[in-house]
Amino acid sequence: MFLDQYYQHHPDGVVISPVQASQFAKEICQDFNPIHDPDAKRFCVPGDLLFxxxxxxxxLSQKMQFRFTGMVNEQTRLQLPKATQEQLTITDQHGKSLLEVSFAGKKTYNEAMIEALIRHYGAFSGQNFPTLLMPLLLEHQVMFNPARPLVMYDSMSFELQTLDADNLRIELRETTLDVQGKxxxxxxxxxxxxxxxVIGKGIxxxxxxxxxxxxxxxxxxxxxxYEQRRSAQSA
Structure with missing residues (x-):
């Protein structure tokens, strides 16, 4: 599968290098968050790659929920457990939880469908900054620190009516920002x-x-x- 180029299997777990993580963020998601740059001091693997x-x-199951519980960096050795019927937890080599997943309904391993969903969701997710987030910041008159931007993936869930789609796409429905102090x-x-x-929904x-x-x-x-970096990558 096309995803194989973005991680490596080691005897002690799955490893994602900073270069691989950065390439996925930029190539699949058009995500230029500095935290995904290979030389970033606080480098972390994008949640969309773990997803x-x-x-x-x-x-791919009809109903899935993802909750990100820890940061993944170049020292992390991801432990991919056997899936139970309803849930699984991906940990690091020390047993620390990094990602909790639950699923229900029918399941497919169809590579074409899974790749289409990964690519479309990655492209959708990558629109967040500046396209989706900037208007929310203006509306609420707040902003993050440009020198140390902190925008972290917390969770995602979706529900699909069918696992068979010939022309899959993702449409934005609504954006909200709930400000609580800092x-x-x-x-x-x-x-x-x-x-x-319409065959499903998510958040x-x-x-x-x-x-x-x-x-x-x-x-x-x-x-x-940010947009200059994105344009340079496209060029």
Whole structure:
């Protein structure tokens, strides 16, 4: 499967190098969050790559929930357990929980369907900044620290009516930001469609930390630099 290039199997667990993680973020998600850069001091593997690995290893179920419970970096050795009927927990080599997954309903291992969902969801998820998040920051008059942006994937869940789609796509339905002092919860509500027919729905939650009062020039300069990096990658 195309995903194999973004991780490696070692005797003591699955390893994702900073280069592999960064390539996935940029190539699949168009995600240029500095935290995914190979040389970032606080480097972490994008949650969308972990989500994608779960689909590849355990299949795509009609109902799935993902809760990210820990950071993954280049020292992490992911332990992929045998799946029970309803849930599993991916840990590091020390037994620390990193990702909790629950699933229900019918399941498929169809590679074409799984790859389509990974690519479409990755592209959708990568729209968050600046396209989706910037208007929310303006509306609530808050922003993260441009020098140390903290926007972390918290959880995601979805429900599909069918596991067979010839023309899968994902549509945004609603975005919300719940500000609580210096942190906020962002929710992205979306729908799955097969052509013109809606076949499912989902919601992604991200956590923003280190919030401060909105400064137009500062956040727009950060967004402009972000888009410049994205344009350079495309070129």
């Amino acid at each position: 994608s690995m779960v689909l590849q290893h355990y299949g 942190r906020a919860d962002e929710h992205l509500h979306f729908a799955f469609a097969d052509g013109d027919e 992604k939650k991200a956590i923003l930390g280190g919030l401060r009062p909105y400064e137009k020039a500062a956040i727009e300069a950060f967004a402009d630099h």
